[in-house]
Amino acid sequence: MNDLNTAHRARITLAAINRALTPIGYDAFPGPDLDALPDVSAPTDQEIHDAITKVKGDVGKSAEIQALAARAWLASTGTAKGLEHGAWVTAWETCRAALPAISDEIRGKYAGVADRLREAATGAFRGTADLKTLDLHSxxxxxxxxxxxxxxxxxxxxALHGAWRAIWAAxxxxxxxxxxxxxxxxxAQYTHARDSKPQQWPSADPWSVASKDWEGDLPESLKAARERRAAYMHTAKDAEDQRRAEGARRGMVGGFGVSLL
Known part of the structure; x- marks a missing residue:
């Protein structure tokens, strides 16, 4: 069952990766060549009948009958399915090994496109909240x-963001x-968005980010995205703690009647 589940996950994940990569110009990763696997299918009733009718004498000595018996035994062990499952897992592992490098390529392409979107969102199309509202004919x-x-x-x-996300989800x-x-x-942009009332965060959408004049950038991975967010939060908190400490220090000095000038 574990082999079956592993092969099923490999097949599903490989298909998901291909659906994400194909729209951005990458060739689909191939599945296994199942036709190249050994034929261990059980013999048909017709094959058995034809072999028996050709035998003269002891059927146990017939090479053809022995070959059919071997096929029937192999088929009963589930060997064929095991080979197929293993082939799917191997195909996925080949794909998996290539994904980090593809992710880096996608990040590079995204940076260029995001720069152009940012220029448009802060220039000729400033104030356009949704590109779907643009009527090109007018x-x-x-x-x-x-x-x-x-x-x-x-x-x-x-599409690039979707492919990048599919890679790291996989x-x-x-x-x-x-x-x-x-x-x-x-x-400063992060702190301004956080301190606004209400808070003014963009969504995880390229145009939403560009419209806030934020740099569009895909991190190394989804884990790196979480670490990026945490770094902004910690830096902002450290700055607040520093301001509070400075305020407290000034208050203490003022309380003793010492001039700070």
């Missing part, structure tokens, strides 16, 4: 062409979607 031709390029960049960015790093996996704001 825009002047030069702006319509620019809008079309922005929409295409957005589509590519979404590598057992699943996590709820969060802005930290697509953005690298400055510490």
């Amino acid at each position: 825009l002047p031709t030069p702006l319509a062409k620019q809008a079309g390029a922005v929409v295409e960049d957005y589509r590519v960015a979404v 590598l057992h790093e699943g996590a709820p979607s969060h802005w930290a996996e697509v953005a690298r704001p400055t510490q």
Whole structure:
């Protein structure tokens, strides 16, 4: 059962990776060549009948009958399924070994697209909350062409992010979607978003990030995204603690009537 479950997970995960990578121009990882596996299927009734009718004398001495018996025994052991399961696991492991390098390639491509989206979101298309609201037919031709390029960049960015996320989910790093996996704001930008009333976080969407003038950036992994978020939180907390300590120090000095000038 464990072999069956492992093979099932391998087949499902490989298919998920291919669905994510194909839209961004990567060739699909192949499944196993099951036709290359040894044939250990059980003989059919017709094969057995034909072999027996050809035997002259003791059927136990017939090489053909012995071969059929061997096939029947092998089939009864589940060997064929075991070989198939192993082939699927091997195909997934081959894919798995290549994924970190592909993730790095995706991150590089995403950075370029995210820069163009940020330029558009803070320039000609400032204030456009949702690109779906753009009516290219009603825009002047030069702006319509620019809008079309922005929409295409957005589509590519979404696909790249989806592929990156699929890779790390497949590598057992699943996590709820969060802005930290697509953005690298400055510490000041993070603190401003946190301290706003209400808080002004972008969603884990390339255009949402670009519209806040945050740098679009995919971290090394989903784990790195969680660490990125934690680093912003800790830095902001350390700054607050430092301000409070400084305020307390000044208060103590003032209480003793000592001038700070």
